[in-house]
Amino acid sequence: MCATCGCGDDSTVITLAGDDHHHHHPHDHEHPHAHAHTETVALEQKVLAKNDLIAEQNRDWLAERDILAMNIMSSPGAGKTTLLERTIREAARRRPVTVIEGDQETLLDAERIRAAGARAVQVNTGAGCHLDADMVRRALQTLNPAEGSLLFIENVGNLVCPALFDLGEQSKLVVISVTEGADKPIKYPHMFAAAGLVVVNKIDLLPYVDFDLEKFGDFVKSINPGAQILPLSATTGDGTPAWYDWIELRANCQMSLRSVDKTFSPE
Ligand code: MG
Ligand code: ZN
Numbered sequence: 001m002c003a004t005c006g007c008g009d010d011s012t013v014i015t016l017a018g019d020d021h022h023h024h025h026p027h028d029h030e031h032p033h034a035h036a037h038t039e040t041v042a043l044e045q046k047v048l049a050k051n052d053l054i055a056e057q058n059r060d061w062l063a064e065r066d067i068l069a070m071n072i073m074s075s076p077g078a079g080k081t082t083l084l085e086r087t088i089r090e091a092a093r094r095r096p097v098t099v100i101e102g103d104q105e106t107l108l109d110a111e112r113i114r115a116a117g118a119r120a121v122q123v124n125t126g127a128g129c130h131l132d133a134d135m136v137r138r139a140l141q142t143l144n145p146a147e148g149s150l151l152f153i154e155n156v157g158n159l160v161c162p163a164l165f166d167l168g169e170q171s172k173l174v175v176i177s178v179t180e181g182a183d184k185p186i187k188y189p190h191m192f193a194a195a196g197l198v199v200v201n202k203i204d205l206l207p208y209v210d211f212d213l214e215k216f217g218d219f220v221k222s223i224n225p226g227a228q229i230l231p232l233s234a235t236t237g238d239g240t241p242a243w244y245d246w247i248e249l250r251a252n253c254q255m256s257l258r259s260v261d262k263t264f265s266p267e
Contacts, residue, residue: 011126014139017101017110017119051165054133058168061140062151068251069151071131071167073191074175075184076157079201081109083175083234083243084152085116090237091244092117095251096149100139102131102156109154119143130162131155137168150251159188171250173197178211185219192223197230197246204233 062069072080081101088097099120101109110122121143123135136153145151153169155162163172174195176184179202185192192198198220200213213231220227230246232239 012128012135012138013124013126014135014142015107015110015122015124016142017107017114017122048164051133054137055166055168058133058137058140059170062168062170063254065145066148066255067145067151068149068171068247068254069153069167069169070171070173070247070250071153071155071162071169072173072175073155073159073162073195074157074177075159075180078157078175078177078180079234080154080157080175081112083199083201083232084118084154085112086234086237086240087152087243087247088113088116088118090240091150091247094248096146098143098145098149098151100131100136100143100151100153102135102154104128104156119145125156129156129158129160130165131167132165133167148255150247159184159191163188163191163194170254171196173199175199175201176216177202178205178209178213180211182212182216183219185216185223189223192220192227195224195227197228199243200229200231201234203231203238204236 058069072084074080084099088099091097097118099110099113099118101113101120101122102125103109103122104125104127106124107122110120113120121139123131123139125131125135131153153167159174172195174191174197176198178200181187185198200216206213217229220229228246230239230242232243234240
């Protein structure tokens with residue numbers, strides 16, 4: 001499993017979109033795979049425990065600034081960046097939006113986000129297949145999102161290990177497109193168990209593909225009865241009002257929790 005791979009950490013490159021002074025670190029890292037099963041399990045637990053500690057620090061840092069952080073996960077090509085481009089154009093008038101973009105290579109998605117009108121940093125994970133809490137911590141230092149803003153964290157396209165890594169976000173959501181199989185929830189149960197919201201994207205393509213929305217919903221509910229399912233099209237905008245309502249509800253919750261904290265703080 002990737003938690004034990006050892007790649008990612010020292011090969012990670014974090015770049016503010018529009019920063020011309022971008023240099024790749026040499027890919028001189030090795031991939032020390034642990035072979036004994038017991039060693040693998042112990043190392044995995046250690047990696048995840050360290051990650052969870054940093055994630056809690058990120059969560060505190062974000063809460064102090066009333067920033068709502070959302071971790072967006074999906075397989076490659078489900079439309080995460082397209083959904084963010086539309087969201088920035090249509091929702092950024094209400095609250096400032098910043099984005100942390102995770103990809104193995106290239107600055108392409110951070111440049112798309114910047115062109116849509118939001119500040120973004122690109123995290124290049126090199127051989128790594130997920131974002132971890134320390135990458136987000138470092139990205140936050142570069143990005144320095146404003147108080148009361150929305151922070152979208154677009155994870156590396158992968159339905160497997162991003163589910164394991166807490167980044168310090170308030171909400172985890174998974175995006176699936178109707179061009180993928182309706183059986184994805186039962187094939188990748190950890191991802192669908194972790195996500196509070198399941199966005200079904202590209203519904204404009206439903207007439208052309210064999211995707212059973214009802215069956216998909218049953219599969220999701222069998223793994224995560226509390227998950228909310230939101231069909232939409234990031235291309236046409238169909239269904240996106242419910243998406244903005246979902247964001248707004250969470251942003252207001254975040255604020256009211258914070259004001260309760262302020263009122264009843266024992267300090
Ligand atoms: Mg993307
Ligand atoms: Zn991974």
